[in-house]
Amino acid sequence: MSRNPPLARLLPFPVVDEAWRLALVPALAAAAALPLLPPVGIGLLALALGVLWFHRDPDRSPPDAEGIVLSPADGTVSVVREEGSRLRVGVFMNVTDVHVNRAPRAGEVREVRHRPGANRPAFDKESDRNEQVAIDFGEYELLVIAGWFARRIHPSVEPGDAVDRGERVGHVSFGSRADVVLPADVSEANLRVAEGDAVRAGETIIAERD
Template identity: 50%
Template sequence: MRIARPSYRYALLAVVVAGVAFPFSRIASAACVVAAVGVVYFHRDPARVVPPQGVVSPADGEVTVVREEEDGLRLGIYMSGWDVHVNRAPMDGVVERVEHVPGANRLAFTKDAEENERLRFEFEDYTVEQIAGTFARRTYSYVDPGDEVARGQRIGHISFGSRFDVVFPPEYDPEDLTVDVGHRLYAGETVIAPQRSAVTDDGERPVAAST
Protein backbone atom coordinates (compact mmCIF):
# COMPACT_ATOMS: atom_id res chain seq x y z
CA MET A 1 0.00 0.00 0.00
CA ARG A 2 1.34 3.41 -0.95
CA ILE A 3 1.53 5.94 1.87
CA ALA A 4 2.20 9.66 1.84
CA ARG A 5 5.81 10.74 1.97
CA PRO A 6 7.60 11.36 4.34
CA SER A 7 5.22 9.78 6.88
CA TYR A 8 7.20 6.52 7.14
CA ARG A 9 9.25 8.11 9.90
CA TYR A 10 6.22 8.40 12.19
CA ALA A 11 5.49 4.69 11.86
CA LEU A 12 9.19 3.81 12.20
CA LEU A 13 9.43 5.80 15.42
CA ALA A 14 6.51 3.85 16.90
CA VAL A 15 8.12 0.54 15.88
CA VAL A 16 11.44 1.53 17.48
CA VAL A 17 9.68 2.51 20.71
CA ALA A 18 7.82 -0.82 20.61
CA GLY A 19 11.13 -2.68 20.46
CA VAL A 20 12.60 -0.70 23.32
CA ALA A 21 9.49 -1.16 25.46
CA PHE A 22 9.06 -4.90 24.82
CA PRO A 23 11.41 -6.16 27.59
CA PHE A 24 9.64 -3.98 30.13
CA SER A 25 5.99 -4.07 29.07
CA ARG A 26 4.42 -6.18 26.36
CA ILE A 27 1.24 -4.14 26.63
CA ALA A 28 3.09 -0.88 25.95
CA SER A 29 5.00 -2.52 23.12
CA ALA A 30 1.78 -3.81 21.55
CA ALA A 31 0.22 -0.36 21.87
CA CYS A 32 3.14 1.12 19.94
CA VAL A 33 2.74 -1.47 17.19
CA VAL A 34 -0.96 -0.61 16.95
CA ALA A 35 -0.02 3.06 16.77
CA ALA A 36 2.41 2.30 13.92
CA VAL A 37 -0.34 0.51 12.00
CA GLY A 38 -2.67 3.45 12.65
CA VAL A 39 -0.10 5.91 11.32
CA VAL A 40 0.34 3.90 8.12
CA TYR A 41 -3.44 3.71 7.64
CA PHE A 42 -3.87 7.43 8.27
CA HIS A 43 -1.23 8.32 5.69
CA ARG A 44 -2.50 5.94 3.01
CA ASP A 45 -2.33 7.30 -0.51
CA PRO A 46 -4.73 5.37 -2.77
CA ALA A 47 -4.80 5.74 -6.53
CA ARG A 48 -7.65 7.86 -7.89
CA VAL A 49 -9.35 7.93 -11.30
CA VAL A 50 -9.56 11.56 -12.44
CA PRO A 51 -12.74 12.26 -14.47
CA PRO A 52 -12.27 13.48 -18.06
CA GLN A 53 -13.42 17.01 -17.26
CA GLY A 54 -14.47 19.29 -14.40
CA VAL A 55 -12.80 20.91 -11.41
CA VAL A 56 -12.00 18.07 -9.00
CA SER A 57 -11.99 18.09 -5.22
CA PRO A 58 -8.53 18.79 -3.79
CA ALA A 59 -9.23 16.76 -0.64
CA ASP A 60 -11.25 13.94 0.89
CA GLY A 61 -13.81 15.06 3.44
CA GLU A 62 -17.01 16.99 4.03
CA VAL A 63 -17.85 20.41 2.64
CA THR A 64 -18.16 22.80 5.59
CA VAL A 65 -17.74 26.21 3.93
CA VAL A 66 -19.15 27.79 0.78
CA ARG A 67 -18.59 31.52 0.82
CA GLU A 68 -18.02 34.40 -1.57
CA GLU A 69 -15.02 36.54 -0.61
CA GLU A 70 -13.19 39.49 -2.10
CA ASP A 71 -10.63 37.14 -3.68
CA GLY A 72 -13.23 34.73 -5.04
CA LEU A 73 -15.52 31.85 -4.15
CA ARG A 74 -14.15 29.78 -1.24
CA LEU A 75 -15.00 26.12 -0.65
CA GLY A 76 -13.74 24.56 2.60
CA ILE A 77 -13.39 20.79 3.17
CA TYR A 78 -12.99 19.28 6.63
CA MET A 79 -10.77 16.19 6.70
CA SER A 80 -11.46 13.94 9.68
CA GLY A 81 -9.02 11.44 11.12
CA TRP A 82 -10.57 8.74 8.90
CA ASP A 83 -10.05 10.58 5.63
CA VAL A 84 -7.16 10.29 3.20
CA HIS A 85 -4.97 13.36 3.80
CA VAL A 86 -3.13 13.51 0.46
CA ASN A 87 -4.16 16.63 -1.43
CA ARG A 88 -4.48 17.11 -5.18
CA ALA A 89 -4.66 19.98 -7.65
CA PRO A 90 -8.28 20.82 -8.54
CA MET A 91 -7.28 22.29 -11.93
CA ASP A 92 -4.30 22.40 -14.24
CA GLY A 93 -1.90 25.22 -13.51
CA VAL A 94 1.57 26.51 -12.76
CA VAL A 95 2.57 27.01 -9.14
CA GLU A 96 3.44 30.67 -8.60
CA ARG A 97 4.03 30.59 -4.85
CA VAL A 98 4.06 28.21 -1.87
CA GLU A 99 3.75 30.20 1.35
CA HIS A 100 3.65 29.16 5.01
CA VAL A 101 1.26 31.43 6.92
CA PRO A 102 1.65 31.28 10.73
CA GLY A 103 -1.44 31.23 12.93
CA ALA A 104 -3.38 29.40 15.63
CA ASN A 105 -4.05 25.64 15.91
CA ARG A 106 -7.75 25.53 16.74
CA LEU A 107 -10.17 22.73 15.87
CA ALA A 108 -10.31 22.46 12.08
CA PHE A 109 -14.10 21.98 11.90
CA THR A 110 -14.93 25.18 13.82
CA LYS A 111 -15.20 28.79 12.64
CA ASP A 112 -12.12 29.57 14.74
CA ALA A 113 -10.07 27.58 12.21
CA GLU A 114 -10.21 30.67 9.95
CA GLU A 115 -7.23 31.97 11.98
CA ASN A 116 -5.19 28.75 11.87
CA GLU A 117 -1.72 28.15 10.53
CA ARG A 118 -1.73 27.15 6.87
CA LEU A 119 0.30 26.35 3.77
CA ARG A 120 -0.95 28.34 0.77
CA PHE A 121 -0.42 27.25 -2.84
CA GLU A 122 -0.95 30.11 -5.29
CA PHE A 123 -1.56 29.33 -8.97
CA GLU A 124 -2.10 31.78 -11.83
CA ASP A 125 -5.81 32.25 -11.16
CA TYR A 126 -6.73 30.18 -8.11
CA THR A 127 -5.44 29.35 -4.63
CA VAL A 128 -5.60 26.28 -2.38
CA GLU A 129 -4.73 26.10 1.31
CA GLN A 130 -3.79 23.31 3.72
CA ILE A 131 -5.16 24.50 7.08
CA ALA A 132 -3.72 22.96 10.24
CA GLY A 133 -5.98 21.90 13.10
CA THR A 134 -5.43 21.23 16.81
CA PHE A 135 -3.45 18.06 16.16
CA ALA A 136 -2.46 18.63 12.52
CA ARG A 137 0.63 20.80 12.66
CA ARG A 138 2.64 19.26 9.85
CA THR A 139 1.91 20.34 6.29
CA TYR A 140 3.94 19.05 3.37
CA SER A 141 4.26 20.38 -0.16
CA TYR A 142 5.24 18.15 -3.09
CA VAL A 143 5.56 21.09 -5.48
CA ASP A 144 7.67 24.23 -5.84
CA PRO A 145 7.13 27.59 -7.56
CA GLY A 146 7.43 27.17 -11.31
CA ASP A 147 6.13 23.59 -11.32
CA GLU A 148 3.38 22.79 -13.81
CA VAL A 149 0.74 20.50 -12.32
CA ALA A 150 -2.09 18.55 -13.87
CA ARG A 151 -5.66 18.35 -12.59
CA GLY A 152 -5.79 15.60 -9.95
CA GLN A 153 -2.03 15.51 -9.40
CA ARG A 154 -0.75 15.11 -5.83
CA ILE A 155 0.54 18.42 -4.47
CA GLY A 156 1.03 17.66 -0.78
CA HIS A 157 -0.37 16.15 2.39
CA ILE A 158 -1.15 17.17 5.95
CA SER A 159 -0.86 14.99 9.04
CA PHE A 160 -3.48 14.22 11.68
CA GLY A 161 -6.80 15.95 10.99
CA SER A 162 -7.23 19.25 9.18
CA ARG A 163 -9.06 21.36 6.60
CA PHE A 164 -8.42 22.17 2.95
CA ASP A 165 -9.78 25.22 1.13
CA VAL A 166 -9.91 26.17 -2.52
CA VAL A 167 -10.46 29.74 -3.70
CA PHE A 168 -11.79 29.62 -7.27
CA PRO A 169 -10.89 31.96 -10.14
CA PRO A 170 -12.91 35.20 -10.01
CA GLU A 171 -15.35 34.14 -12.76
CA TYR A 172 -16.82 31.37 -10.56
CA ASP A 173 -19.84 31.90 -8.30
CA PRO A 174 -21.87 29.60 -5.97
CA GLU A 175 -24.23 28.60 -8.82
CA ASP A 176 -21.28 26.96 -10.58
CA LEU A 177 -20.73 24.46 -7.76
CA THR A 178 -22.01 20.91 -8.15
CA VAL A 179 -21.61 20.29 -4.38
CA ASP A 180 -22.81 22.04 -1.24
CA VAL A 181 -22.27 22.09 2.52
CA GLY A 182 -22.56 18.59 3.95
CA HIS A 183 -21.57 16.78 0.74
CA ARG A 184 -18.90 14.10 0.88
CA LEU A 185 -15.93 14.54 -1.47
CA TYR A 186 -13.02 12.42 -2.71
CA ALA A 187 -9.77 14.06 -3.82
CA GLY A 188 -9.09 13.84 -7.52
CA GLU A 189 -12.42 12.12 -8.27
CA THR A 190 -15.42 14.19 -7.15
CA VAL A 191 -16.28 17.00 -9.57
CA ILE A 192 -16.98 20.17 -7.55
CA ALA A 193 -17.58 22.54 -10.49
CA PRO A 194 -17.42 22.46 -14.27
CA GLN A 195 -14.41 23.76 -16.08
CA ARG A 196 -15.45 26.93 -17.83
CA SER A 197 -15.13 25.25 -21.21
CA ALA A 198 -17.52 22.54 -19.99
CA VAL A 199 -20.46 24.91 -19.41
CA THR A 200 -22.89 24.58 -22.30
CA ASP A 201 -24.65 27.41 -24.09
CA ASP A 202 -27.97 26.59 -22.41
CA GLY A 203 -26.39 26.84 -18.95
CA GLU A 204 -26.34 23.11 -18.22
CA ARG A 205 -23.57 21.98 -15.93
CA PRO A 206 -22.09 18.52 -15.32
CA VAL A 207 -23.34 16.54 -12.34
CA ALA A 208 -20.79 15.72 -9.61
CA ALA A 209 -19.08 12.40 -10.12
CA SER A 210 -20.40 9.57 -7.95
CA THR A 211 -17.64 8.01 -5.83
Protein backbone atom coordinates in the same frame (compact mmCIF):
# COMPACT_ATOMS: atom_id res chain seq x y z
CA MET B 1 11.59 10.33 -5.54
CA SER B 2 10.07 7.87 -3.08
CA ARG B 3 12.15 6.94 -0.05
CA ASN B 4 9.81 4.18 1.12
CA PRO B 5 11.79 1.24 2.59
CA PRO B 6 11.49 -2.36 1.33
CA LEU B 7 9.08 -2.98 4.22
CA ALA B 8 6.54 -0.89 2.29
CA ARG B 9 5.85 -3.93 0.10
CA LEU B 10 4.34 -5.67 3.14
CA LEU B 11 1.65 -3.03 3.60
CA PRO B 12 -1.71 -3.51 1.85
CA PHE B 13 -1.79 0.22 0.98
CA PRO B 14 0.77 2.80 -0.22
CA VAL B 15 1.79 5.61 2.16
CA VAL B 16 3.52 8.97 1.81
CA ASP B 17 7.25 9.00 2.50
CA GLU B 18 6.89 11.08 5.67
CA ALA B 19 4.86 8.31 7.31
CA TRP B 20 7.90 6.08 7.80
CA ARG B 21 9.79 8.71 9.77
CA LEU B 22 6.77 9.42 11.98
CA ALA B 23 6.13 5.72 12.60
CA LEU B 24 9.77 4.95 13.41
CA VAL B 25 9.72 6.19 17.03
CA PRO B 26 6.71 4.13 18.22
CA ALA B 27 7.97 1.15 16.19
CA LEU B 28 11.39 1.21 17.89
CA ALA B 29 9.76 1.70 21.27
CA ALA B 30 7.49 -1.27 20.55
CA ALA B 31 10.51 -3.46 19.71
CA ALA B 32 12.10 -2.53 23.05
CA ALA B 33 8.92 -2.95 25.09
CA LEU B 34 7.55 -6.21 23.65
CA PRO B 35 9.93 -8.58 25.49
CA LEU B 36 9.48 -6.80 28.84
CA LEU B 37 5.95 -5.35 28.72
CA PRO B 38 4.02 -7.10 25.96
CA PRO B 39 0.77 -5.08 26.37
CA VAL B 40 2.70 -1.81 26.11
CA GLY B 41 4.67 -3.12 23.15
CA ILE B 42 1.52 -4.19 21.35
CA GLY B 43 -0.01 -0.77 21.98
CA LEU B 44 3.05 0.99 20.57
CA LEU B 45 3.09 -1.30 17.55
CA ALA B 46 -0.57 -0.51 16.94
CA LEU B 47 0.29 3.19 17.15
CA ALA B 48 3.03 2.80 14.55
CA LEU B 49 0.66 0.96 12.20
CA GLY B 50 -1.98 3.63 12.85
CA VAL B 51 0.45 6.35 11.79
CA LEU B 52 1.15 4.48 8.55
CA TRP B 53 -2.55 3.93 7.90
CA PHE B 54 -3.30 7.60 8.51
CA HIS B 55 -0.76 8.56 5.84
CA ARG B 56 -2.05 6.18 3.18
CA ASP B 57 -1.81 7.47 -0.37
CA PRO B 58 -4.17 5.66 -2.77
CA ASP B 59 -4.21 6.29 -6.49
CA ARG B 60 -7.10 8.30 -7.90
CA SER B 61 -8.66 8.58 -11.36
CA PRO B 62 -9.57 12.20 -12.20
CA PRO B 63 -12.57 12.54 -14.54
CA ASP B 64 -11.76 13.54 -18.10
CA ALA B 65 -13.89 16.61 -18.79
CA GLU B 66 -13.30 20.25 -19.64
CA GLY B 67 -14.05 23.14 -17.31
CA ILE B 68 -14.27 21.14 -14.09
CA VAL B 69 -12.80 21.87 -10.67
CA LEU B 70 -12.04 18.86 -8.47
CA SER B 71 -11.99 18.51 -4.72
CA PRO B 72 -8.50 19.03 -3.27
CA ALA B 73 -9.13 16.65 -0.36
CA ASP B 74 -11.12 13.73 0.98
CA GLY B 75 -13.69 14.67 3.59
CA THR B 76 -16.80 16.78 4.04
CA VAL B 77 -17.54 20.16 2.51
CA SER B 78 -17.55 22.51 5.51
CA VAL B 79 -17.27 25.94 3.86
CA VAL B 80 -19.07 27.45 0.87
CA ARG B 81 -18.96 31.23 0.86
CA GLU B 82 -18.24 34.34 -1.14
CA GLU B 83 -14.80 35.84 -0.59
CA GLY B 84 -14.70 39.22 -2.29
CA SER B 85 -15.71 38.61 -5.88
CA ARG B 86 -14.85 34.89 -5.75
CA LEU B 87 -16.18 31.72 -4.16
CA ARG B 88 -14.40 29.64 -1.56
CA VAL B 89 -15.06 25.94 -0.98
CA GLY B 90 -13.48 24.24 2.02
CA VAL B 91 -13.18 20.52 2.78
CA PHE B 92 -12.73 19.31 6.35
CA MET B 93 -10.51 16.21 6.61
CA ASN B 94 -11.43 13.97 9.51
CA VAL B 95 -8.85 11.69 11.09
CA THR B 96 -10.20 8.74 9.06
CA ASP B 97 -9.88 10.53 5.70
CA VAL B 98 -6.94 10.34 3.31
CA HIS B 99 -4.83 13.47 3.91
CA VAL B 100 -3.07 13.72 0.54
CA ASN B 101 -4.07 16.90 -1.28
CA ARG B 102 -4.51 17.16 -5.04
CA ALA B 103 -4.67 19.96 -7.59
CA PRO B 104 -8.28 20.96 -8.39
CA ARG B 105 -7.23 22.10 -11.88
CA ALA B 106 -4.18 21.92 -14.10
CA GLY B 107 -1.88 24.89 -13.83
CA GLU B 108 1.52 26.28 -12.92
CA VAL B 109 2.46 27.02 -9.33
CA ARG B 110 3.22 30.72 -8.98
CA GLU B 111 3.90 30.87 -5.26
CA VAL B 112 3.90 28.69 -2.14
CA ARG B 113 3.37 30.71 1.05
CA HIS B 114 3.50 29.59 4.68
CA ARG B 115 1.61 31.61 7.28
CA PRO B 116 1.95 30.88 11.02
CA GLY B 117 -1.24 31.08 13.02
CA ALA B 118 -3.53 29.74 15.71
CA ASN B 119 -4.46 26.12 16.40
CA ARG B 120 -8.25 26.05 16.43
CA PRO B 121 -10.04 22.85 15.35
CA ALA B 122 -10.18 22.75 11.54
CA PHE B 123 -13.99 22.62 11.57
CA ASP B 124 -14.22 25.76 13.75
CA LYS B 125 -15.27 29.07 12.14
CA GLU B 126 -12.12 30.65 13.59
CA SER B 127 -9.83 28.13 11.88
CA ASP B 128 -9.22 30.58 9.00
CA ARG B 129 -6.67 32.11 11.39
CA ASN B 130 -4.80 28.84 11.80
CA GLU B 131 -1.38 28.04 10.43
CA GLN B 132 -1.70 27.43 6.71
CA VAL B 133 0.12 26.93 3.44
CA ALA B 134 -1.22 28.66 0.33
CA ILE B 135 -0.41 27.27 -3.12
CA ASP B 136 -1.13 30.02 -5.64
CA PHE B 137 -1.90 28.90 -9.20
CA GLY B 138 -2.84 32.38 -10.39
CA GLU B 139 -6.26 31.39 -11.69
CA TYR B 140 -7.14 29.86 -8.32
CA GLU B 141 -5.57 29.27 -4.92
CA LEU B 142 -5.39 26.19 -2.70
CA LEU B 143 -5.14 26.76 1.05
CA VAL B 144 -4.19 23.90 3.38
CA ILE B 145 -5.17 24.85 6.93
CA ALA B 146 -3.78 23.05 9.97
CA GLY B 147 -6.14 21.79 12.68
CA TRP B 148 -5.63 21.87 16.45
CA PHE B 149 -3.41 18.78 16.39
CA ALA B 150 -1.78 19.11 12.98
CA ARG B 151 1.59 20.84 12.91
CA ARG B 152 2.97 19.38 9.71
CA ILE B 153 1.83 20.67 6.33
CA HIS B 154 3.98 19.25 3.55
CA PRO B 155 3.58 20.85 0.12
CA SER B 156 5.29 18.79 -2.57
CA VAL B 157 5.33 21.50 -5.26
CA GLU B 158 7.42 24.63 -5.78
CA PRO B 159 6.99 27.82 -7.80
CA GLY B 160 7.35 27.03 -11.49
CA ASP B 161 6.03 23.47 -11.21
CA ALA B 162 3.34 22.51 -13.71
CA VAL B 163 0.71 20.11 -12.37
CA ASP B 164 -2.12 18.19 -13.96
CA ARG B 165 -5.65 18.17 -12.63
CA GLY B 166 -5.85 15.68 -9.76
CA GLU B 167 -2.06 15.47 -9.30
CA ARG B 168 -0.67 15.26 -5.77
CA VAL B 169 0.49 18.63 -4.42
CA GLY B 170 1.22 17.69 -0.80
CA HIS B 171 -0.17 16.21 2.39
CA VAL B 172 -0.90 17.22 5.96
CA SER B 173 -0.63 15.19 9.14
CA PHE B 174 -3.40 14.55 11.67
CA GLY B 175 -6.49 16.54 10.74
CA SER B 176 -7.01 19.76 8.82
CA ARG B 177 -8.93 21.58 6.09
CA ALA B 178 -8.23 22.26 2.42
CA ASP B 179 -9.93 25.25 0.77
CA VAL B 180 -10.09 26.32 -2.86
CA VAL B 181 -10.58 29.96 -3.80
CA LEU B 182 -12.19 29.27 -7.16
CA PRO B 183 -11.41 30.99 -10.47
CA ALA B 184 -13.10 34.36 -10.89
CA ASP B 185 -15.46 33.12 -13.61
CA VAL B 186 -16.94 30.36 -11.42
CA SER B 187 -20.31 31.45 -10.04
CA GLU B 188 -22.63 29.93 -7.46
CA ALA B 189 -24.61 28.39 -10.32
CA ASN B 190 -21.48 26.44 -11.32
CA LEU B 191 -21.12 24.75 -7.93
CA ARG B 192 -21.81 21.01 -7.77
CA VAL B 193 -21.47 20.58 -4.00
CA ALA B 194 -22.99 22.03 -0.84
CA GLU B 195 -22.00 22.07 2.81
CA GLY B 196 -22.23 18.57 4.29
CA ASP B 197 -21.43 16.73 1.04
CA ALA B 198 -18.79 13.98 1.13
CA VAL B 199 -16.01 14.40 -1.46
CA ARG B 200 -12.90 12.59 -2.67
CA ALA B 201 -9.65 14.29 -3.66
CA GLY B 202 -8.98 14.29 -7.39
CA GLU B 203 -12.31 12.65 -8.26
CA THR B 204 -15.31 14.64 -6.96
CA ILE B 205 -16.30 17.60 -9.13
CA ILE B 206 -16.96 20.62 -6.90
CA ALA B 207 -17.63 23.11 -9.73
CA GLU B 208 -18.17 22.96 -13.47
CA ARG B 209 -17.87 25.96 -15.73
CA ASP B 210 -20.20 26.38 -18.67
